Amino acid sequence: MTTDPAPSSSANAWHLPDADRQRLGEALQELLAHGTILGLAPADTGLYDWCRQNGDVLREAAALVGLTVHTEHESRLVQAVPQRPSLTLRLRQDATLVLLALWYEYDTQVREHGATQVSLTVEQLNQLLREKLLPDLKSQPSVGRLREVLVQARRFHLVRVDYAEPFESSRVEILPTLRRVIQFKDLDDWTRTADLHRTHDVEGSDGASAGGQGDESP
Numbered sequence: 270m271t272t273d274p275a276p277s278s279s280a281n282a283w284h285l286p287d288a289d290r291q292r293l294g295e296a297l298q299e300l301l302a303h304g305t306i307l308g309l310a311p312a313d314t315g316l317y318d319w320c321r322q323n324g325d326v327l328r329e330a331a332a333l334v335g336l337t338v339h340t341e342h343e344s345r346l347v348q349a350v351p352q353r354p355s356l357t358l359r360l361r362q363d364a365t366l367v368l369l370a371l372w373y374e375y376d377t378q379v380r381e382h383g384a385t386q387v388s389l390t391v392e393q394l395n396q397l398l399r400e401k402l403l404p405d406l407k408s409q410p411s412v413g414r415l416r417e418v419l420v421q422a423r424r425f426h427l428v429r430v431d432y433a434e435p436f437e438s439s440r441v442e443i444l445p446t447l448r449r450v451i452q453f454k455d456l457d458d459w460t461r462t463a464d465l466h467r468t469h470d471v472e473g474s475d476g477a478s479a480g481g482q483g484d485e486s487p
Contacts, residue, residue: 293330305349367410368450371394391436
């Protein structure tokens with residue numbers, strides 16, 4: 270009876286040294302769990318640098334699990350966009366509305382004012398929801414629900430949140446990763462989508478989807 274010889278390090282996938290194979294695994298796990306590797310975050314600086322130097326290997330490996338990888342060196346981020354429905358983040362209606370509002374604010378600040386960093390308070394976010402997305406509705410996400418939505422968005426590296434008391438004074442920084450999770454060609458495209466959501470009740474409606482990994486849990 271014959272047995273196959275133990276694989277040597279030279280027979281590893283892509284013939285990578287063990288250290289690089291470990292880094293590749295870390296990168297894929299981070300992208301599957303959070304959608305993005307933020308090079309500006311101290312904990313991810315080394316991993317981002319490895320991804321930048323080994324982009325071809327990362328893209329090939331990510332494609333095997335249904336992800337397309339985009340790298341923005343100016344923002345120092347690596348983002349994975351799912352190509353399979355099973356990897357797509359399913360959002361409740363109210364969560365989609367919040368992300369729509371954040372997209373609008375980001376697009377407006379970048380397009381009209383040339384902003385390189387966009388942030389707003391939770392109070393300003395609520396005002397934006399009322400003025401741009403909920404003019405015909407009687408209610409909007411509660412404080413508790415809005416906090417849950419921001420926790421979920423933060424988990425997938427779509428925003429950074431500097432929490433404060435009262436909660437309405439907390440500041441939300443909108444990250445450029447949101448542009449690929451909520452994809453519009455232009456503001457007219459955003460407006461058409463927003464009009465569709467105005468016809469539904471915010472509370473209790475399910476189903477809008479956005480690119481990203483995960484499930485409905487924050």
